[in-house]
Amino acid sequence: MLRHGPMAALALAAGLAGCGLVDPNITDFNLNLPSKQFTIDAARWNLTDADQLVSQTCTTQPDPCAAAAQQACAEGTCIGQCDATTLTCDLTLFVALFNTIDLQTEKPELATIEDQPLIDVTIDAINFEVSANTMNVETPSLTFYAAPSTVMSPDARARIIGTVPPIPAGMTRSLAPIDFDASGRANLAAFMSDFRTPFNIIVASQLLLENGDTIPEGALTVRVVVEAHAGL
DSSP states (O other), rough: OOOHHHHHOOOOOHHHHTTTTOOOOOOOOOOOOOOOOEEEEEEOOOOOOOHHHOOOOOOOOSSOHHHHHHHHHTTTEEEEEEEEEEEEEEEEEEEEEEEEEEEHHOGGGGGGGGSSSSOOOEEEEEEEEEEOOOSSOOOEHHHEEEETHHHHHTTOOOOEEEEEEBBBBTTEEEEEEEOTTTTTHHHHHHHHHHTTSOOOEEEEEEEEETTTOOOOOOOEEEEEEEEEEEOO
16 A cells, blocks of 8 residues: 655655646745846947037027937937036937846746746845946946836836946946835736746936046946745
8 A cells, every 4th residue: 555644745846846847735936037138338329429419519499419319329329408507418328128038938847837827926136246347437327127028118017126226337246136126026026927928127227428428438247136936
């Protein structure tokens, strides 16, 4: 006669875990994601004429800086506005990078719980690392968002996760926690709970370029690591 005691149940759970399956009798399972990499490259702004633009004299009415910015930057990567104090053009450079998260691909063990409409996700930590940095200017604070997969830059559909403090020119940084927004963990968990629907993690920032400022050059790479677990 076969007997099934507590040790047998533990052995079965261990066997399922070893096969990369989610045992529906286990309340929590690992949902850590592969690291995601984002690179801010000044070349994307195409700032070959930016030094001329920010030294250009202007009037606030009419303001010629917006049209000039369209010529100075790659499409949609900056805007220009006349500075009412200096009467020269200011240039605001945009950072908007994204990575798509597809939990069904990245965590194939979820295929064993297809009968579950949602999973209960807890975000344990999000850490970032500046793995490379040749930027010649300080990179402003970076903001992380979760958004539907059709959203590639922050808009009303994006939900803030947290921020990374400004990064000095040329400096790298080892893994450190991001600064979570008050609703940041819940916002990311909501997207991850619907594990059949891919979503984007967006990194966004703005850099103000004024007359006399150093024109940005170089690139910076940030690696992001999400640690989470889920229950059924």
